[in-house]
Amino acid sequence: MRATLYGVGYSNVYDTYLSPQEYKGMDFRVTRETMRMTTLFDGNVSAQNFFQANLSYTHNRADNNNTFAGLVNWNYGLHYQFRITENFKLLAGGLADFNGGFVYNLRNTNNPASAKAYINLDASGMAIWHVKVKNVPLTLRYQLNVPVAGVLFSPNYGQSYYEIFTLGNSDGVVRFTSLHNQPAFRQMLSVDFPVGSSKLRMSYVCDIQQSDVNEIQTHIYSHVFMVGFVKDLYRIKNKKGAPLPPSVRAY
């Protein structure tokens, strides 16, 4: 399965390195995902490759200043598939979760921007349900990814990027993270349904990124509605030429 989605939503950006206030506004996002079965554990493990990029434009409470924030996120992970019924399965596994981006405050002087760079090992769970409503085949999915351990770049509390990058003082700017200082998660709810000979996906992404490192608190909360097309990648079909049943497909 391969899906490319485009979406618009709401974003709430907070970074005390830049401002003690939350900035709120629009989020624009694109995601691209593939899922395939692997040969691991007798063919019970699927591989998910998920990429997303977002750009938000947000405003302070007085609406007299703005920030841009962007993040590129790539996840690669494996899930063991528990096939509960022919049409319903639960997936559990882990992801390598790579993130890079920025928050840029249009008014600040020597602290105009905050770089985002962090890598996590995530716990990941998924539920996939193939169901028919009035003879229309639907695929419902819910996924939750939770970073469990990782490393994150952050300047020290009052440290300038000039000191880090021009003078080369990088002591303490890379920190270990876990649930206590980076309570974050991403969850996605989607429904696939046929439109003519194609398959359309509508999705809701709830992306909650938070950190409290070097006494700098940050969050980026995004709620995005996305839409795009899904392409089935499997090539094997049964003797009647029909696709394989959902229970043996990755998705």
Place this chain on the structure above:
Amino acid sequence: MILLTVVLFSSCIGEEEYDNSPQGNFDALWTIIDEKYCFLDYKGINWDSIYTVYQKKLTPTMSDENLFEVLGDMLDELKDGHVNLYSSSDVARYWNWYEDYPRNFNEAIVEKYLGTDYRIAGGAKYTILDDNVGYIYYESFSNPIGNGNLNEILQYMAICDGIIIDVRNNGGGNLSNSSTLASRFTNEKVLTGYIRHKTGKGHSDFSDPEPIYLEPSKQIRWQKKVVVLTNRHAYSATNDFVNSMRYLPLVTTVGDQTGGGSGMPFSSELPNGWSVRYSASPHFDAEMNQIEFGIEPDVTVNMEKNDEDKGIDTIIETARKLIKN
């Protein structure tokens, strides 16, 4: 997974919200300075008592103008040119660091020395004076000066007996312009100072000092005398430039004490949208002395009224004599 989810949903990291009221904006500003300003201990400021003094001046119905005045007066207690409060109608500032002292600079007289056919390269205006002394006026470190500019200037002045670099009234700008210029006047790597940053909200929470070195440029370097002219309006990145230059053997600083401004300023904001700037990260000289209140010159000279009346710049003339002797 369920347990993780429950923990995560209950772990919000969000803003400490202040009301957009006189009291809320006052508290927000007081807290920003309390937690982030880097000179409270050095300047011996009792910020808690300042809260008490200025909080009494608030009323729930006061106008924005009155609130701006109270907040500006509170910030004045910091005696810091890097501290400002910006509203859409005004900028609260502390400029006594130069307004209370002799100006030691007359733009019309400097223009006489430059003449009308002076050259301009990057942010520098330059010429060769009639006694074969090179004169460079650099009015703002916000105006970039690149290696190409400096190569041209130094080649042009190669015949000179020495160079005057006039940074009077230069209120600062970009630190990288300061080090780019200073790197042309040293043949060796020189320790010029240290920087620290706050590591937490406490008034004395600071990192260990990080040394700052001036590296020699790999391009044309000046090998003759240099005189740097200073006055009280040489501030911030200019203060940093003067601090670097005074450690170099062929350099003499002449004029009045610099204005200081050694805290790298950061920005923040209040609930009503007013922006605030404050010193966040202090720079020190190579002996770990604070240079927030300025650097004394090697040779202290003030502009003489008699000279000024005749169109003569006493400080430039002193520099010319130093180069010629």
